[in-house]
Amino acid sequence: MNFTLGVFILANKGFPMSFDLAPLLPVLIPKAIEWAEQRASEISASGEPLDERGLVLARQVGVASPEKIRLSFVTQLPLPTDPMLLQAALQIGLLGPGMIGLTLGHGIYICRDYNSNRLLSHECRHVQQYEQAGSIAAYLPDYLQQIVQFGYTSAPYEVDARAHETDA
Numbered sequence: 001m002n003f004t005l006g007v008f009i010l011a012n013k014g015f016p017m018s019f020d021l022a023p024l025l026p027v028l029i030p031k032a033i034e035w036a037e038q039r040a041s042e043i044s045a046s047g048e049p050l051d052e053r054g055l056v057l058a059r060q061v062g063v064a065s066p067e068k069i070r071l072s073f074v075t076q077l078p079l080p081t082d083p084m085l086l087q088a089a090l091q092i093g094l095l096g097p098g099m100i101g102l103t104l105g106h107g108i109y110i111c112r113d114y115n116s117n118r119l120l121s122h123e124c125r126h127v128q129q130y131e132q133a134g135s136i137a138a139y140l141p142d143y144l145q146q147i148v149q150f151g152y153t154s155a156p157y158e159v160d161a162r163a164h165e166t167d168a
């Protein structure tokens with residue numbers, strides 16, 4: 001399905017262009033966890049392990065089990081089919097066209113045209129955050145709460161990931 005067309009159709013089905021996400025979090029979070037766990041198990045089954053350079057980067061940003069990380073190189077990030085989850089993800093900018101990486105547990109999507117040490121180190125720091133939280137189900141509610149409360153740029157998990165970016 002064409003991405004732009006999909007959003008256009010959604011908008012024309014009477015979906016609000018923008019809505020207050022905070023009260024919807026109790027509904028959105030279980031959907032997000034289910035979606036994220038499914039994507040993570042796909043990446044785990046078919047993704048590529050880190051090469052030596054990647055293993056060094058992952059250890060550098062504090063990942064405890066870099067050997068568990070799998071990379072999936074994609075043209076664009078996968079989108080949820082659930083209409084409410086899709087709308088929410090696009091509204092907060094999480095899966096929009098500007099996003100070039102996404103980490104779900106030890107699974108990392110990288111948009112192949114934007115692959116770099118800087119991007120990989122950022123996403124590996126998110127792996128470290130998942131490891132600290134213990135699971136996708138434990139991490140994602142806090143992460144999404146931060147995004148809704150502070151906005152993407154100021155969310156503490158994102159500030160932390162940016163602080164650990166490196167080109168080396």
Ligand SMILES: [Zn+2]
Binds near residue numbers: 126158161
């Ligand atoms: Zn990030």
